[in-house]
Amino acid sequence: MRIRAERDDLADVLARAGRAVGTRSPLPILQGILCEVDSGVLRVTGTDTELTIRTTLEVEVLEEGRTLIPAKLAAEAVRKLPVGAVTVNAADGEVEITGNGPRFRLRELTVEDYPTVSVGGSGGGAAVDGDVLTRALAQVGVAASGDEARPTLTGVLFENEQDALRLVATDSYRLAVRDLEGVEGVSSTLVPFRALREVGRTIGDQKMTLDLGDRDATFSSDRGTLTVRVIEASFPNYRQLLPDSYPNRLVVSRAGLLEAVGRASLVAEDHIPVRLSMHEGGVELSVSRQEVGEETEHLEGAYDGEDMTIAFNTRYLTDGVSAVETDDVIIDTIDPLKPGLIRGDGDPAFRYLLMPVRL
Amino acid sequence: MRGGMAEGAPILHVDLDAFYASVEQLRNPALRGKPIAVGGGVVLAASYEARQFGVRSAMPLRRARQLCPRLIVVPGDFSEYGPLSERVMDVCRRFTPLVEQISIDEAFLDVSGSIHLFGPSAEIAARLRHEVKDETGLVVSVGVARTKFLAKVASRVAKPDGMLVVAPDDELAFLHSLPVGLIWGVGPVTEAKLAQLGITTVAELAHTDRRTLERHLGPGAGAHLHALAWNRDPRPVVTHHRAKSVGAQSAFGGGGHDRGLRRRVLLDLAERVGSRLRKKGRAARTITVRVRFDDMSSVTRSVSLRAPVATTPAIASIAGHLADAGVAESAGRDVTLLAISTSNLTTSPHLQLELPFAELLGADLLRAGSAQERSRQGLDEAVDALRRRFGKEAVGRASLLLQHRRGVPDEFRDLASKD
Numbered sequence: 041m042r043i044r045a046e047r048d049d050l051a052d053v054l055a056r057a058g059r060a061v062g063t064r065s066p067l068p069i070l071q072g073i074l075c076e077v078d079s080g081v082l083r084v085t086g087t088d089t090e091l092t093i094r095t096t097l098e099v100e101v102l103e104e105g106r107t108l109i110p111a112k113l114a115a116e117a118v119r120k121l122p123v124g125a126v127t128v129n130a131a132d133g134e135v136e137i138t139g140n141g142p143r144f145r146l147r148e149l150t151v152e153d154y155p156t157v158s159v160g161g162s163g164g165g166a167a168v169d170g171d172v173l174t175r176a177l178a179q180v181g182v183a184a185s186g187d188e189a190r191p192t193l194t195g196v197l198f199e200n201e202q203d204a205l206r207l208v209a210t211d212s213y214r215l216a217v218r219d220l221e222g223v224e225g226v227s228s229t230l231v232p233f234r235a236l237r238e239v240g241r242t243i244g245d246q247k248m249t250l251d252l253g254d255r256d257a258t259f260s261s262d263r264g265t266l267t268v269r270v271i272e273a274s275f276p277n278y279r280q281l282l283p284d285s286y287p288n289r290l291v292v293s294r295a296g297l298l299e300a301v302g303r304a305s306l307v308a309e310d311h312i313p314v315r316l317s318m319h320e321g322g323v324e325l326s327v328s329r330q331e332v333g334e335e336t337e338h339l340e341g342a343y344d345g346e347d348m349t350i351a352f353n354t355r356y357l358t359d360g361v362s363a364v365e366t367d368d369v370i371i372d373t374i375d376p377l378k379p380g381l382i383r384g385d386g387d388p389a390f391r392y393l394l395m396p397v398r399l
Numbered sequence: 400m401r402g403g404m405a406e407g408a409p410i411l412h413v414d415l416d417a418f419y420a421s422v423e424q425l426r427n428p429a430l431r432g433k434p435i436a437v438g439g440g441v442v443l444a445a446s447y448e449a450r451q452f453g454v455r456s457a458m459p460l461r462r463a464r465q466l467c468p469r470l471i472v473v474p475g476d477f478s479e480y481g482p483l484s485e486r487v488m489d490v491c492r493r494f495t496p497l498v499e500q501i502s503i504d505e506a507f508l509d510v511s512g513s514i515h516l517f518g519p520s521a522e523i524a525a526r527l528r529h530e531v532k533d534e535t536g537l538v539v540s541v542g543v544a545r546t547k548f549l550a551k552v553a554s555r556v557a558k559p560d561g562m563l564v565v566a567p568d569d570e571l572a573f574l575h576s577l578p579v580g581l582i583w584g585v586g587p588v589t590e591a592k593l594a595q596l597g598i599t600t601v602a603e604l605a606h607t608d609r610r611t612l613e614r615h616l617g618p619g620a621g622a623h624l625h626a627l628a629w630n631r632d633p634r635p636v637v638t639h640h641r642a643k644s645v646g647a648q649s650a651f652g653g654g655g656h657d658r659g660l661r662r663r664v665l666l667d668l669a670e671r672v673g674s675r676l677r678k679k680g681r682a683a684r685t686i687t688v689r690v691r692f693d694d695m696s697s698v699t700r701s702v703s704l705r706a707p708v709a710t711t712p713a714i715a716s717i718a719g720h721l722a723d724a725g726v727a728e729s730a731g732r733d734v735t736l737l738a739i740s741t742s743n744l745t746t747s748p749h750l751q752l753e754l755p756f757a758e759l760l761g762a763d764l765l766r767a768g769s770a771q772e773r774s775r776q777g778l779d780e781a782v783d784a785l786r787r788r789f790g791k792e793a794v795g796r797a798s799l800l801l802q803h804r805r806g807v808p809d810e811f812r813d814l815a816s817k818d
Contacts, residue, residue, distance in 0.1 A: 212753045212769070213768075277757060281754055281755065330746065395751070395754050397750060397752065399749060
């Protein structure tokens with residue numbers, strides 16, 4: 041295999057596909073990145089067997105073929121070459137990477153040992169605006185769990201909700217729901233957030249397609265394809281947690297609330313909650329920590345309901361309010377021990393349900 | 400050393416000599432002057448006569464009998480020890496309110512505010528020893544020094560039935576003359592490590608480069624021992640301090656390879672630890688289990704949790720996993736002791752609640768805010784309340800109640816467990 045390409049283009053496709061290569065893979069072969077050349081196109085594939093990313097680049101083909109090279113090293117080597125054209129030549133167990141003087145000769149990995157990975161869906165799939173999807177994934181992703189002991193909660197649920205695609209995630213402390221209007225033909229699938237986090241930065245583009253199968257979920261664009269093994273478990277029934285109406289409603293400025301919680305967090309650290317005492321005319325925020333001190337402030341706003349104090353973890357609250365996209369944020373509550381609902385004023389597409397901290 | 404010199408040595412370490420064994424000899428004159436041991440499967444305490452044969456506490460009884468064939472073993476009447484210990488502490492409090500009891504048979508006293516009332520600290524120590532003997536018949540040894548550390552060392556040197564005053568001017572000379580094993584915190588393992596470095600006396604320890612000690616003993620222990628060897632110990636006598644950890648342990652004569660037995664022992668320990676945590680209104684984020692083997696070596700395993708726990712089933716379940724991991728390293732040795740320690744304690748009852756999903760979301764025992772764990776909290780609270788009202792035996796877990804009576808009653812375990 042022998043190709044020539046611009047340094048920046050080549051470094052880009054290697055780095056993006058390389059994001060699927062795990063740093064602690066049990067199989068040394070998976071530290072490699074697969075490069076295949078035919079019909080004027082270089083296809084770069086990285087995988088950890090669960091997540092596979094493929095990127096493509098039109099290159100000057102000097103000789104078709106394929107090779108397997110150490111992913112991180114190859115990507116860094118190309119990136120650090122002088123700007124301009126780079127030649128990659130794989131022959132006799134070695135891969136030579138040269139450009140404007142410097143020459144790397146890297147040991148080739150055994151390409152025959154590389155696992156067969158499935159890339160790409162069954163075809164078809166749902167069209168989706170890539171920017172909207174990426175933003176929506178970030179909004180619900182904050183609520184996904186990082187706890188591998190509870191695999192079900194490390195995923196984002198994709199499902200049809202009337203004419204919309206609905207994304208749902210929960211770590212059992214909070215639940216985020218985002219509806220994307222006009223995306224149809226999606227079957228209910230649980231996709232690891234670990235992989236979704238990569239969608240935007242590896243293959244994100246304006247026009248994307250989404251193909252959810254029984255085993256794999258595939259996201260594709262002109263920039264490449266990301267395929268991930270779905271989580272084969274049923275997502276907990278979240279609908280029963282979303283009441284139709286709430287007796288208490290607070291409406292405050294999103295920016296003002298974020299700043300206030302930011303100040304409270306200075307005193308709170310992670311495990312001390314911020315108290316929200318809601319009353320007519322707004323909300324009193326307060327936090328106090330033994331042996332450190334306290335912070336209090338009043339935030340103007342509209343409150344409709346019984347005077348009530350509820351406490352939230354500052355980080356969870358910040359996550360939810362940050363995800364809101366409107367100027368004003370609504371916090372609906374029932375009582376101090378039941379979940380509160382955070383959303384944007386006038387934006388029904390995103391909802392963030394947050395369980396309080398018992399004082 | 401003269402009493403007058405002790406003006407600047409206001410700390411007393413009061414230590415009852417062979418406490419449980421002495422109480423037994425006091426109660427039964429036939430046992431006086433004889434080698435006796437209190438205990439069941441293991442020696443909990445040995446009289447001085449037995450110690451001359453090499454009998455030590457925590458030793459398996461079988462081994463103790465090999466060392467001392469004439470050893471008289473008594474089961475002990477544990478209901479006696481607590482009240483007697485309390486009477487000794489009452490005597491201590493006559494001389495100063497600053498009494499820090501560190502176990503059932505030991506306390507530190509700060510008498511700096513009492514010297515104008517009772518005379519120099521050496522006189523206070525002598526009077527205290529006399530009054531304890533007079534009123535309880537028990538013998539205490541007392542070390543007197545400027546720091547807690549040195550007072551403790553002095554009482555060890557003074558034993559049995561003695562007192563030793565270390566005047567401020569004599570501190571280093573006294574300390575440096577001692578073998579390292581007398582330093583508080585130097586056990587057989589550390590002693591062996593130091594011996595490998597050619598260090599057997601405190602003087603040698605003091606004159607070893609601190610970095611060398613840190614390299615061989617770990618940064619914390621190395622620096623700590625070096626500081627102690629130069630008598631740097633700034634800890635004050637504290638009469639009431641917030642516990643940093645709550646723990647309990649249980650020694651058994653054998654059979655520790657039986658997982659079922661271990662589970663029951665751990666459940667019992669978790670119950671004791673959990674009820675004490677709950678009584679204090681606290682919860683633990685870190686659970687540590689220590690497994691000791693029949694060759695006296697031990698392994699510890701610990702885990703830090705996202706949310707603090709205080710319920711018996713949660714502590715027992717986590718401890719069970721940790722103990723299994725520890726036992727996996729037994730390499731055929733039998734388990735002779737299990738201990739649970741909870742630390743990283745939170746005072747705040749703040750609890751991040753979980754969304755009330757109907758489904759079990761897995762590993763819920765580890766999560767204090769889950770609906771399931773919250774219902775266990777309700778059960779524990781009910782059990783605690785019943786026991787407060789009707790006593791410990793009023794209610795218990797079936798898996799523990801159906802067992803044979805244990806060798807050591809709970810009353811004693813609670814006395815021996817240190818917060």
